[in-house]
Amino acid sequence: AQSVTQPDIHITVSEGASLELRCNYSYGATPYLFWYVQSPGQGLQLLLKYFSGDTLVQGIKGFEAEFKRSQSSFNLRKPSVHWSDAAEYFCAVFSGGYNKLIFGAGTRLAVHP
């Protein structure tokens, strides 16, 4: 069955530091992969998505993610974190046969000044 694992429940970084959030997926075919962000009291917003082609995808707010088939990973990165990036981040894989997104448990990011 398709699944998504986000190994880090909480991450704390200093403002200006680099960030990498890990995501591993289990899916038989070429996956469609997404990263969403949920700020406190708000709905989920799409950061970026991977369908095919270039394995390094750029998103909004300066985020990028790299698809690595050999590692079944789709890690999210940002070179310099801002205090406003504090939020919860969800990785998701599209389950094509079932027409739904399967989400990981999320990683909560805290940013220290």
Place this chain on the structure above:
Amino acid sequence: GAGVSQSPSNKVTEKGKDVELRCDPISGHTALYWYRQSLGQGLEFLIYFQGNSAPDKSGLPSDRFSAERTGGSVSTLTIQRTQQEDSAVYLCASSLQGTPNTGELFFGEGSRLTVL
């Protein structure tokens, strides 16, 4: 509308009461999803609508949960005889089609349900 609208934003109810949660998707979006987000948990899929049909309701946790969609638009999620474990944020999302090729799921801000 401009985005996915959900109501109520907050609902407090007593154990055993029925509740209805409403979702108004983006106009023209044919696919509609309900997810549940419990404290400290990820997003749990509940049900998927394509038009007024629900080809996938595999995530509904019990027969106390039901959902309908009318006119290919508004959807209502009903929880009967609520239990404390039903306390969660219920998220609705819509997309133009039931595939990712046309873009992403657009989420509402959710309905927070608290069962006392």
